[in-house]
Structures are given as C-alpha cells and as structure tokens.
Amino acid sequence: MIPNGVTPAGDQTAADIFGLSVGYWQDTKHWEKIRGLKLLNRPGSRRRVYSKEQLLAARAEEERAKAVNETPRYDLPQVPAGEHPDDLLDLEESLYALPEDKRVTLSTWKTYRYGTKTRLPAPDFNLGGKEVDGEVVGGEDFWRRRTILDWAANRRGRGNPKGRPVGRKESQARPSNPQAEERRKRARLxxxxxPTVLTAKMLGEHLGVHPVHAERILRAARLDKVREMLDGNPDLLVEEVRETLGLDVHTHAKKLLYKARQASADAQ
Structure with a gap:
C-alpha cells in the first residue's frame, strides 16, 4: 500500500536519487543498508515501492556523513500509518480493501482487471510504466481506496442486490484512437x-511499436481471429486453434478459445 501523502518511487527512481545504475542498486540491495527505510509494497508483489521523501532524506544523510567521514545516522520522515480514502492499493490489496461479504476469489478478481462483463475502474496511478500511443504499457497499476469502495458499492453483485442506480455508468468509454485502430487492423491482416509464424517481435518491427505493446496487439488479433473461427464452427477444438495460429503451448490455445467463447457469449 502507498499511504496518502507519500510520493511513490520504484527502483529506477531510487537508483537515480543515489546516483547509481538500477542494476547496481538491485544487485547490492542498497535499500537494506538504510535504517528506517520502509518498503511500501505488499510482501510477494513483483516490484519494490519506496517513499521518495525517505529516499531523498537518506541520500542527503549519506552525503553529509561521507563529507565528515562518519557513519550515516538516518532520521527519515515517517510514513503515515492507518487507512485513508486516497491510499493507493495494488490489485490484490484492492480486493482485500472490500468488506468480506463483497469479496470474490483472487483469481476472479484478477479477471475483472481486463474483463468484458465485469471490469474494474481505470487505475488511478501506474508505477514504472511507459506511455506508448496514448496508452500506458508495463509498470504496475494502483487504485485509490475510495475508487474501489465506490465501485463496489455501486455495482450489481454480492452484497448489493439492487445494483447500480438507474442511469449510473460504471465507467466512461474511451474515445477511439485512429492510430491504434489502424495498427490493430494491420496486425490482423x-x-x-x-498466422503460424507471426511473433510479437516481428509485429513490433512491422508496426514500429515497443515489444510489450506489440505483444498486447498480437493477443487481441489472435483473439479476434479465434472468435471468427468460432462463429464459423461452434464446435471448434483447442487443437485446431493451436495448429491455425502455430502455438507451441496447448494451454495458450485453450485460454484463447475460452476467452473467445466468453466474449461471444457476452456479446449475445
């Protein structure tokens, strides 16, 4: 959790503050040498999150101690304790911020992130991502506590049988991006x-986009194709999907077919 009032920073920002490469920062685990530095990430999360205010104070103290040949005496700003409506929560923390009677399983909650039928609100903050064609690619998403609680209170489901108020929309549709639409069409062509040899690397070079972005475009194009195959053959088999798209991993084809069936059912 990133408490309200704290400026979040990842490894790259931490390394920049200390004048180190991010690789050296990670290899030496410099954060462990700073007494009182608090990691804000949930145990088990995929990236470290720090308070930028604490990092800046630690860097200043190390510079002072070095100048007078002393051991650093860290006196870092305190990280706010307790809960605040504007705390930033990662995907898993967001689930457990809900009252117990409104929680689903973690696996179901993860499907809500990119779901077509039930979908979480747009993240309030992304740490470590890069903007590509108007979309943030990579990094980790966070939601304010109030965002998740308001969304849960106004959606139809467990603990809220009446559903959303009439006329209330869960989210606002994004305006179409002509450039993104054109890239999706080119990817599909x-x-x-x-179909059996196209890779994200090849697609990225063809479209001139970041490999991570190309991977996402390719997934969408494959899903689109499987949906078309499914329209022509409701009894489509996983093996047919695997052979058509040249997928080496059976589970990848199985997941695509499952998503295509789900998307088709939601569209009906």
Missing part, C-alpha cells in the same frame, strides 16, 4: 497472412 498480417496475422491472416502468416
């Missing part, structure tokens, strides 16, 4: 031409 390329997939139709060379």
């Amino acid at each position: 390329l997939l139709d031409e060379i």
Whole structure:
C-alpha cells in the first residue's frame, strides 16, 4: 500500500536519487543498508515501492556523513500509518480493501482487471510504466481506496442486490484512437497472412511499436481471429486453434478459445 501523502518511487527512481545504475542498486540491495527505510509494497508483489521523501532524506544523510567521514545516522520522515480514502492499493490489496461479504476469489478478481462483463475502474496511478500511443504499457497499476469502495458499492453483485442506480455508468468509454485502430487492423491482416509464424517481435518491427505493446496487439488479433473461427464452427477444438495460429503451448490455445467463447457469449 502507498499511504496518502507519500510520493511513490520504484527502483529506477531510487537508483537515480543515489546516483547509481538500477542494476547496481538491485544487485547490492542498497535499500537494506538504510535504517528506517520502509518498503511500501505488499510482501510477494513483483516490484519494490519506496517513499521518495525517505529516499531523498537518506541520500542527503549519506552525503553529509561521507563529507565528515562518519557513519550515516538516518532520521527519515515517517510514513503515515492507518487507512485513508486516497491510499493507493495494488490489485490484490484492492480486493482485500472490500468488506468480506463483497469479496470474490483472487483469481476472479484478477479477471475483472481486463474483463468484458465485469471490469474494474481505470487505475488511478501506474508505477514504472511507459506511455506508448496514448496508452500506458508495463509498470504496475494502483487504485485509490475510495475508487474501489465506490465501485463496489455501486455495482450489481454480492452484497448489493439492487445494483447500480438507474442511469449510473460504471465507467466512461474511451474515445477511439485512429492510430491504434489502424495498427490493430494491420496486425490482423498480417496475422491472416502468416498466422503460424507471426511473433510479437516481428509485429513490433512491422508496426514500429515497443515489444510489450506489440505483444498486447498480437493477443487481441489472435483473439479476434479465434472468435471468427468460432462463429464459423461452434464446435471448434483447442487443437485446431493451436495448429491455425502455430502455438507451441496447448494451454495458450485453450485460454484463447475460452476467452473467445466468453466474449461471444457476452456479446449475445
């Protein structure tokens, strides 16, 4: 959790503050040498999160101690304790911020992140991502506590049988991005031409986009194709999907077919 009032920082920002490469910061685990530095990330999360205010204070103290040949005496700003409506929570923390009677399983909650039928509100903050074509790619998403609680209070489901108030929308549709639409069309055409050999790397070079972005575009194009295959053959088999798209891993084809069936059912 990133408490309200704290400026979040990742490893890259921490390394920049201390004048180190991010690789050296990580290899030496410099954060462990700073007495009182609090990690804000949930145990088991995939990236470390720090208070930028604490990092800056620690860096200043190390510079002072070095100048007078002393051991640093860290006196870092305190990280706020307790809960606040504007605390930033990662995906898993967001689930456990809900009252117990409104919680679903963690696996179900993760499907809400990119779901078509039930979908979480847009994240309030992203740490470590990069903007590509108007979309944030990579990094980790966070939601304010109030965002998640308001969303849960106004959606139809467990603990709220009446659902949302009439006329209340859960989220606002994003305006279309002509450039993104054009890239999706080009990706689909390329997939139709060379479905068994097209990779995210090849697509990224063809479209001139970041590999991570290309991977996302390719997944969407494959899902689109499987939906078309499913329209023509309701009894479509996983093995047919795997062979058509040249997928080496059976579970990848199985997941695509499952998502295609789910999307088709939601559209009906």
